[in-house]
Amino acid sequence: MKNNSSSFHLIFNTINLFLVSLLIGCFGGDRGDLEYSQGEIIRIPSSIGEGLYQTKCSSCHGALESSAKIGRTFAQIKSAIQSGSIPAMNGASLQALTDEEIQAIADALDKSIPQGSSNGLKYNQIIGGRAYLASKFTEIFNSSSNSTITNKINTFKNKPGFLGGKCPHLELCSGTRGDQQQPDADAGIHPLASVTRRGFITKACQEILSVNTAVINALSKAGLASSSPGNEANMQLLFSTMNPTTVYESAASTGLITLHNQAISDHGFTNFRAWRMVIYTICISPTFEAI
Amino acid sequence: MKFKRLLTTLLLMSFNAFALDMSNVGVFTRCYSHITQKFPPSNLSQLNAVKNGLDPITACLQIFDMANFAKNTSMLTNTNNQTAKDVLKTMHNLHYSWFDTNFFPEIQNQIIRNTGNVFDTSAPAAYFTKALFDAASPVTNVLAGTTSYRLIRANNNPTNSPWNNIPLGDYIFTNVNFAGTGELLGMEVTAVNDTMNFTFDENQNPPESIISGTLTYNRHFGGGVLGLQPYLLQSVQSTVLNPSPDGGVKTHRKWSRAVFNDILCRELPVVREVDGDPFVSSTSSITFRNSAACVKCHTSMDRMAGVVRGVQYTERAGKFFNLGHSAFIKQRTIDKPDADIFPIEPDIDFGKRPTKGRLYYRTHNGVLVNKAVINIQDLADQIIAEDAMFVCMAKRYYKFFTGIDVDVGDIGDPNHVYLTAEEVAVRDIVIDLGRDLKKHKNPRLLIEDILRRPEYKKSNSNVGGFL
Numbered sequence: 158m159k160n161n162s163s164s165f166h167l168i169f170n171t172i173n174l175f176l177v178s179l180l181i182g183c184f185g186g187d188r189g190d191l192e193y194s195q196g197e198i199i200r201i202p203s204s205i206g207e208g209l210y211q212t213k214c215s216s217c218h219g220a221l222e223s224s225a226k227i228g229r230t231f232a233q234i235k236s237a238i239q240s241g242s243i244p245a246m247n248g249a250s251l252q253a254l255t256d257e258e259i260q261a262i263a264d265a266l267d268k269s270i271p272q273g274s275s276n277g278l279k280y281n282q283i284i285g286g287r288a289y290l291a292s293k294f295t296e297i298f299n300s301s302s303n304s305t306i307t308n309k310i311n312t313f314k315n316k317p318g319f320l321g322g323k324c325p326h327l328e329l330c331s332g333t334r335g336d337q338q339q340p341d342a343d344a345g346i347h348p349l350a351s352v353t354r355r356g357f358i359t360k361a362c363q364e365i366l367s368v369n370t371a372v373i374n375a376l377s378k379a380g381l382a383s384s385s386p387g388n389e390a391n392m393q394l395l396f397s398t399m400n401p402t403t404v405y406e407s408a409a410s411t412g413l414i415t416l417h418n419q420a421i422s423d424h425g426f427t428n429f430r431a432w433r434m435v436i437y438t439i440c441i442s443p444t445f446e447a448i
Numbered sequence: 449m450k451f452k453r454l455l456t457t458l459l460l461m462s463f464n465a466f467a468l469d470m471s472n473v474g475v476f477t478r479c480y481s482h483i484t485q486k487f488p489p490s491n492l493s494q495l496n497a498v499k500n501g502l503d504p505i506t507a508c509l510q511i512f513d514m515a516n517f518a519k520n521t522s523m524l525t526n527t528n529n530q531t532a533k534d535v536l537k538t539m540h541n542l543h544y545s546w547f548d549t550n551f552f553p554e555i556q557n558q559i560i561r562n563t564g565n566v567f568d569t570s571a572p573a574a575y576f577t578k579a580l581f582d583a584a585s586p587v588t589n590v591l592a593g594t595t596s597y598r599l600i601r602a603n604n605n606p607t608n609s610p611w612n613n614i615p616l617g618d619y620i621f622t623n624v625n626f627a628g629t630g631e632l633l634g635m636e637v638t639a640v641n642d643t644m645n646f647t648f649d650e651n652q653n654p655p656e657s658i659i660s661g662t663l664t665y666n667r668h669f670g671g672g673v674l675g676l677q678p679y680l681l682q683s684v685q686s687t688v689l690n691p692s693p694d695g696g697v698k699t700h701r702k703w704s705r706a707v708f709n710d711i712l713c714r715e716l717p718v719v720r721e722v723d724g725d726p727f728v729s730s731t732s733s734i735t736f737r738n739s740a741a742c743v744k745c746h747t748s749m750d751r752m753a754g755v756v757r758g759v760q761y762t763e764r765a766g767k768f769f770n771l772g773h774s775a776f777i778k779q780r781t782i783d784k785p786d787a788d789i790f791p792i793e794p795d796i797d798f799g800k801r802p803t804k805g806r807l808y809y810r811t812h813n814g815v816l817v818n819k820a821v822i823n824i825q826d827l828a829d830q831i832i833a834e835d836a837m838f839v840c841m842a843k844r845y846y847k848f849f850t851g852i853d854v855d856v857g858d859i860g861d862p863n864h865v866y867l868t869a870e871e872v873a874v875r876d877i878v879i880d881l882g883r884d885l886k887k888h889k890n891p892r893l894l895i896e897d898i899l900r901r902p903e904y905k906k907s908n909s910n911v912g913g914f915l
Contacts, residue, residue: 207813208811211813297487401474403470403474404470
């Protein structure tokens with residue numbers, strides 16, 4: 158058992174080294190999945206057009222909502238401005254409108270602008286605080302309420318440190334008083350907490366999964382047993398149980414299956430220990446802490 | 449090496465589930481985790497209902513609605529329901545995070561401990577929390593009236609002072625009502641002019657001189673959260689006992705800057721170059737008035753601050769600067785006539801003149817809002833008449849639930865940072881959500897609208913934001 162544990166920690170350390178180098182380069186990209194761009198034409202948003210309408214058109218044509226010019230197109234508006242046939246539209250203020258601004262006014266008058274597809278919007282993933290992760294650890298790894306696992310989870314949950322954001326001082330977040338409050342476990346995540354946070358989570362996964370019961374509980378939660386084969390169907394069950402907010406892709410299964418199989422074939426692991434390796438890999442992946 | 453490649457592949461692949469919709473269980477899990485900050489237990493009835501076909505957002509809203517306040521109260525219906533407490537805490541702490549300043553000032557280098565003993569720093573957030581969980585309280589109440597709330601927590605009547613742990617019997621105030629501590633359960637209305645009686649040994653050494661009296665600590669100045677004692681204390685942040693604004697060098701601009709940030713989601717400058725130009729004075733002795741770049745910010749924040757010009761702290765009592773190191777806000781007596789609210793030279797009587805000010809900013813769509821206001825409530829009314837507060841709330845809830853933070857500033861300003869088409873498009877969505885909120889006045893409905901948006905169902909394809 159001692160040898161197993163040493164070997165387990167050696168592998169953990171190896172994986173962690175890889176992860177540190179990988180994480181730095183992997184997570185700064187775009188979501189790329191929203192579908193709200195304005196098609197091929199880069200338009201000034203219609204909200205700007207509404208402002209332009211209010212300042213330059215509403216005195217004659219009334220409020221936008223009840224404007225007599227609802228539905229007027231870019232060409233119609235531009236023609237009206239340029240024709241000179243409408244004295245009130247001959248002023249410098251209207252003549253100075255750019256095509257983009259006229260288009261924005263037309264867009265404001267036409268709420269049925271078709272929306273195209275887009276890529277590239279940046280966003281910050283929502284990640285859970287310590288309380289969230291502790292509850293997730295409990296749910297996945299400690300359904301049997303094992304006291305050793307409970308202690309390890311609580312050690313993680315109660316770690317003081319720069320992991321959270323503001324906490325109302327009267328919530329007595331960590332039992333201290335005054336203005337020196339430690340932030341609550343589920344307070345917002347401070348951006349500077351990343352390195353400490355990653356260390357705590359990695360350590361927690363390592364500590365918890367060093368208890369065999371935690372591995373058995375995770376497998377059981379996914380409907381698996383320690384003797385279950387490391388095939389695609391089982392990988393999907395495990396992955397989806399541990400990361401329900403991340404869609405499982407077969408590409409990931411290939412990696413997990415290979416990890417499982419190579420742990421056995423190349424390193425002499427038992428099937429159970431190979432599962433532990435797979436579970437640990439999922440546990441320390443950023444998707445595990447994402448809400 | 450093979451093992452290294454394997455891990456690389458594994459990690460990269462697991463983070464590239466772009467544009468995929470989650471399962472219903474995934475959507476429910478995300479939503480439950482969002483609103484409770486906990487992972488859903490497998491025996492949760494709503495989770496099992498989702499597995500049997502219930503719409504995941506409907507199921508999640510059942511959880512959310514557990515935190516609704518009981519009718520005619522501002523308390524959880526069932527204060528023993530841990531899930532309800534989790535939801536309430538999550539959303540209240542979210543609202544609390546919207547306020548830029550979350551501490552009481554130090555005055556004359558003294559921590560005002562007694563203020564921290566009777567006021568909760570998160571009290572301003574209670575206005576948003578009430579609007580969210582009290583169906584009878586429209587969101588416009590956030591900026592309406594003179595109602596003050598005291599948060600009700602698990603230990604609602606602590607016998608020791610929460611800030612510095614002094615037993616009630618030893619406390620300087622004989623009838624103090626300490627702020628509650630622990631888990632949040634709701635809130636209650638407090639009287640506008642609550643008082644505390646004090647008995648105070650001035651010298652603390654023989655010969656003793658006992659002073660006693662009454663201190664008013666809970667005056668409200670109108671405008672909902674804007675005129676709330678804890679909000680004024682945290683946002684005015686004056687470090688001197690009796691600030692004397694002169695409308696030029698000295699004015700309560702920290703407060704107005706906070707209002708732009710906390711309520712309107714706007715950072716200064718909030719007007720364009722051309723809007724500040726008329727207020728530049730090359731002859732003024734006030735340095736910032738000589739510069740167009742400086743005036744561009746001051747013309748908005750300094751003029752808004754005119755409505756809190758009379759703010760000062762409670763009277764000094766005893767030899768120390770205040771009782772038990774307290775500070776509470778009161779209004780200076782107005783005994784001087786009207787004058788320019790943005791004087792070119794310092795006005796020594798500025799703080800004694802009527803509380804006039806001006807709301808001056810460009811909206812998200814570039815319209816110049818330029819309204820005279822006569823006090824905090826009038827300012828609040830003018831803010832409510834515009835879209836900005838509602839758009840701001842939509843922006844913040846949208847960010848909380850999607851991770852996407854949109855720019856609701858005046859992007860038509862030539863000096864404004866360029867936004868991509870995608871950013872503009874999502875911004876328009878949020879603006880529409882805000883305008884809807886302005887119509888229905890129900891933040892809970894706003895949240896439902898966000899949760900039912902297609903982007904909320906997208907898989908966790910990218911886990912950025914922490915490296």
